[in-house]
Amino acid sequence: MDTLAAGFWGAFFGTVVLMLAGSVLAFARSLRRVALTSGLSGLISACFVGAFLGWLPIDSPETEARVLAHVAVVAAVSLSLMLLSLLGLTKTRAAARRPRSALLALALVVVAVGWALEPRQALALGSATAFAVGCAMLAVTVHSARRGDRLAWEAVCGIACMLVALAGLSRIALGGGDAPLWVHLVSASAGTAYLALLAAAMWSRYSYLIELSEVMAQGPSYDPVTRMRSHNETGQLLGEVFRHRPDEDRSIGLVAASIANLSALESLHGRAALNHALFVCAGRVRRSTPEFVDAGRLGEDGFILVERDVRDAERLVQVARDVCRRLSRPVDVGTSRDPHALDSERTEWVPQVGVSVLVATTDARPTDAVAVARAMSRTAWTYPSRLAWYDRSAGQIAELPLGDAA
Structure with a gap:
């Protein structure tokens, strides 16, 4: 990998480290749900990027392609569920059941179909599915933002950046790691922007809950x-x-x-x-x-x-x-x-x-x-x-x- 590209990806993983540190802080303040969502979002994103950059200890290209296909689907479903939770669209079990069931069913179908295809075809299917799920989440966040959820606008920008990074990483993986420098630079920049916007949305949610818990404890005299x-x-x-x-x-x-x-x-x-x-x-x-x-x-x-x-x-x-x-x-x-x-x-x-x-x-x-x-x-x-x-x-x-x- 080019030195410049390595520097850009280093900024991405540095952002992940900062998110994990923020998750520890949120956990210490008893906001376990916010901490878990933030930490897992950063960790899953880092694992996804590392896998698609070819850092998995797998020698066989065919095996690596099948693993990457699974990674793409699992990461897309997991991050989508966390995004829905962040936007408050899965507050109750009844509200969470339908999107969770739909996403899990989609993941199982794509994985099953992928095993009937050639490894590189399975990887292309997994990447396309992840991109489609991201587009669906973009539509959901736009709808929430238009209804007045200011937090959703940060999510809209974040998902747009994530789609750009996903397209670039898919190009890198399907090309066997041989991709132009500009693809690395654009993908790393978009991935870093995605994490930064996600962290900003998490912080808004975190600070809101902290302040709300304080005022509920102190009362009108506070x-x-x-x-x-x-x-x-x-x-x-x-x-x-x-x-x-x-x-x-x-x-x-x-x-x-x-x-x-x-x-x-x-x-x-x-x-x-x-x-x-x-x-x-x-x-x-x-x-x-x-x-x-x-x-x-x-x-x-x-x-x-x-x-x-x-x-x-x-x-x-x-x-x-x-x-x-x-x-x-x-x-x-x-x-x-x-x-x-x-x-x-x-x-x-x-x-x-x-x-x-x-x-x-x-x-x-x-x-x-x-x-x-x-x-x-x-x-x-x-x-x-x-x-x-x-x-x-x-x-x-x-x-x-x-x-x-x-």
């Missing part, structure tokens, strides 16, 4: 439960926003969101489930908060968004609609405090949300404005749209019209 302003900081923010200056004439926009069934969730599933629900809902509120709006906690069951100077009421109404839409989506709430069981022990919970829009002036008392906004959000629980605003012409709280500004 800042990371919402990763937002604490109650005291929110109060200070409102005091600053409502501080009136004689030469100042501006309106302050408040969007309050209250969740009606948090206490019921705690009664049914415990404090950990409540903390998980707050964690997820707060993340949705943060993603709904534009740059011109500040956000914070509002009591034990809600959030408040503040616009310091309202120039366009319709813009504030749109923020409220976005918050209401995001918060109303179902949440898979964890019911266990054990970090490695967070993905498996879950129940679906639908937040009962009320959102209000209030435009106040700087001469109003912050406590009064917040109290009115919170009361309006609770009144919104009774509206079909779950949105409330103060109708100045009627002098009363009303359901927010679908197309009119407050």
Whole structure:
């Protein structure tokens, strides 16, 4: 092998070592599922590459071709199952049974057919099957990404790189190790990129579970439960926003969101489930908060968004609609405090949300404005749209019209 090609493949195997080290760290933090998935993914990828580069201690080319055919199929099936697990598509036994059975059946059929073919034909069939399985996984990840799973976009890029590496390694193996230098360079670079993207996806999952386990243990008094302003900081923010200056004439926009069934969730599933629900809902509120709006906690069951100077009421109404839409989506709430069981022990919970829009002036008392906004959000629980605003012409709280500004 050329020295330059050896250097590129050395970078690939160095990435594998880093992944294994990260797996040990995850295992030490009790995230056994994440550690196992990460470690096995790196190890299987390394074994696959080593085998296709001709590093197996086999003298017979025919025997080596048959072994490589089996390696290709086993690696493709194993990595596909781990990818589905990473994306959360096999959380339950029922959800995992169908893809697992289909992939195992495919592997058995390909291996059986391969023994009826010549060794090099069996190797070509195994490589083609691995490539087809990779394409199927690419379609699955694209579907997940389009449904809003941000983790899936990393998987999409990773699988695309993996397919490039697989095509290059198949060319190397079918050519008996005699391949142009550029094939080695492209394959090694794509393989390294695949591992790097896979490691990034694993880290996202790992850090999410670590943070989630912490907030479920500590509760609402612990800042990371919402990763937002604490109650005291929110109060200070409102005091600053409502501080009136004689030469100042501006309106302050408040969007309050209250969740009606948090206490019921705690009664049914415990404090950990409540903390998980707050964690997820707060993340949705943060993603709904534009740059011109500040956000914070509002009591034990809600959030408040503040616009310091309202120039366009319709813009504030749109923020409220976005918050209401995001918060109303179902949440898979964890019911266990054990970090490695967070993905498996879950129940679906639908937040009962009320959102209000209030435009106040700087001469109003912050406590009064917040109290009115919170009361309006609770009144919104009774509206079909779950949105409330103060109708100045009627002098009363009303359901927010679908197309009119407050």
